Amino acid sequence: MLREKLKTWIFLQQQLQQGQDVALWAVVDDWGSAPGKRGFLLGMTATGAWSGTIGGGVMEHDVIRRSLQMLQTPETSSPILLKRTHHERAPEHERSGMSCAGGQWLAGCVLRPRDLPCVERILFTEEHGPACAWRIDPQGLCFLQESAPTALFIREGEYWSYTEPCGQPDTLYILGGGHVGLAIAKQFVPLTFRCIVIDPRPDSLVAKDPDCCDRLYLRPFEEARDIVQPGSHSYAVVVTKAMDSDVTALHAILHKDLRYIGAMGSKRKIHNIFQRLEQLGVSTELFSRVHAPMGLPIGGQTPAEIAVSLAAQIIQIRYAHTPPAPRPAGRHSTKHTRSDLASE
Numbered sequence: 001m002l003r004e005k006l007k008t009w010i011f012l013q014q015q016l017q018q019g020q021d022v023a024l025w026a027v028v029d030d031w032g033s034a035p036g037k038r039g040f041l042l043g044m045t046a047t048g049a050w051s052g053t054i055g056g057g058v059m060e061h062d063v064i065r066r067s068l069q070m071l072q073t074p075e076t077s078s079p080i081l082l083k084r085t086h087h088e089r090a091p092e093h094e095r096s097g098m099s100c101a102g103g104q105w106l107a108g109c110v111l112r113p114r115d116l117p118c119v120e121r122i123l124f125t126e127e128h129g130p131a132c133a134w135r136i137d138p139q140g141l142c143f144l145q146e147s148a149p150t151a152l153f154i155r156e157g158e159y160w161s162y163t164e165p166c167g168q169p170d171t172l173y174i175l176g177g178g179h180v181g182l183a184i185a186k187q188f189v190p191l192t193f194r195c196i197v198i199d200p201r202p203d204s205l206v207a208k209d210p211d212c213c214d215r216l217y218l219r220p221f222e223e224a225r226d227i228v229q230p231g232s233h234s235y236a237v238v239v240t241k242a243m244d245s246d247v248t249a250l251h252a253i254l255h256k257d258l259r260y261i262g263a264m265g266s267k268r269k270i271h272n273i274f275q276r277l278e279q280l281g282v283s284t285e286l287f288s289r290v291h292a293p294m295g296l297p298i299g300g301q302t303p304a305e306i307a308v309s310l311a312a313q314i315i316q317i318r319y320a321h322t323p324p325a326p327r328p329a330g331r332h333s334t335k336h337t338r339s340d341l342a343s344e
Contacts, residue, residue: 004052005192008041009123011051016116020045021074023067025108026136027054028081028162029153032102035059038151039164046071054106059084063106070110079109079138081160105153107136107162118143122166131168137161169194170259170318173228174213175221175249176239177206180264183303184237185213187311198224198249199240221245224252235260235314237294243269247276254286260317262294262310 015022027040036055044050044067054060063082070077085103111119121143122134133148134141137160148165170193174181177199185195185206195213197206200220210216217227221240228236236258238249243265250263250273263270270292278284295309296316 005039005041006123006126008043008052009119009126011049012043012111012119013116013123015043015045015049016111016113016119019113021071021113022111023070023108024111024136024141025054025063025067025106026162026164028105028107028136028151030102030104034102034104036104036106038104038153044068044071055104063108066108070108074110074112077110079107079136079140081155082106082108107160109136109140111141115141125167126169129167131165133163133165135161135163168231168233170233171196171229171235172314173198173224173234173236173253174206174239175199175224175236175253176241176245177201177204177216178239178241179205179303180239180306182206182209182212183307184239184310187304187307188314189213191311191315193235196227198227201241221249222252224249225256228253228256228258230257232259234258235262237262237264237310239264243273243276247273247280250290251277251280251282254282254289260314261290262313263290263292264294264306265292267293 012022012024023044025042027036027038030037034055035057036053036059040052040054042050042052042054042060042063044064046068050064054063083103083105118141125132131147133144133146135144144163147168148163151162151164153162154160172184172188172193172195174184174195174197177197181197181199182205185197188195189212196215196217197213198217198219198221199206200218201207202218206212206216207218217223219227228234234256236253238246240246240249246263246265253261254277263273265273274284274287277287291313294313295306296312298305298309298312300306300309
């Protein structure tokens with residue numbers, strides 16, 4: 001969860017600013033039904049203040065106990081790597097006490113006030129970019145100037161390291177801040193997506209509830225061509241209030257190299273949108289890049305159900321090695337053929 005990770009980095013920053021040592025734990029790898037997934041973070045002080053999670057349960061309780069031990073002797077506590085298997089038949093030294101038939105590797109280290117500049121650079125990059133990375137290894141935590149394409153865990157003999165990209169979070173651009181746009185933002189923020197909404201209306205539902213997203217641009221949809229950034233971490237959906245504005249929004253982003261472009265509407269509405277775009281000189285070859293109707297066909301009709309169907313489809317694409325090609329427009333439906341939902 002992007003916001004939760006940011007909260008943990010902010011927690012670490014605040015404790016270090018106050019001159020406190022703090023223990024940092026990261027889930028660096030996972031398999032099976034592990035409750036803690038790669039990238040989960042936990043920060044803890046000697047007073048018991050904490051932020052984040054590595055999966056909860058008795059495993060996390062044990063890590064908290066280890067944290068307190070490490071913080072009692074911070075100068076002699078070296079970074080450690082732990083394997084925790086969630087099965088009662090696992091070797092005793094790596095048994096987590098949980099039985100969900102999975103496991104995870106955990107890396108932990110003690111951060112001291114001298115590590116504050118490193119944490120501040122990570123936090124700044126996470127919030128503002130550009131794409132860089134951070135690493136934890138037997139030497140501790142460090143910030144890397146170069147970017148990393150993906151998180152990477154390495155074990156070679158006694159050496160281990162975990163590198164995680166920062167400053168390039170998966171970002172969902174939502175063009176439209178009405179009922180469906182609001183539901184989508186609320187659905188995606190907990191999924192570690194940075195949600196950016198574009199809608200020119202100061203009285204849209206998202207504008208009335210700005211905390212539902214990470215950023216709201218009260219700009220014309222034409223300006224999406226400057227706001228939406230291309231790349232494999234960028235996703236966009238068009239859910240504006242009317243077909244005219246759908247055409248404008250799609251026209252602004254269709255040429256961009258995005259991981260996903262989705263549009264909502266009935267078969268007829270999508271067909272009419274594509275006709276209008278063709279009249280504007282858009283190559284028909286670009287239409288195949290649009291998931292329309294967007295979302296998996298789960299039969300939903302309400303804005304919240306549409307948001308769930310969209311989340312399912314984007315999560316599927318997010319974790320695929322290569323993005324699946326969109327189905328031809330009109331060939332499937334999440335049963336939100338009430339395309340007038342887009343007319344908000």
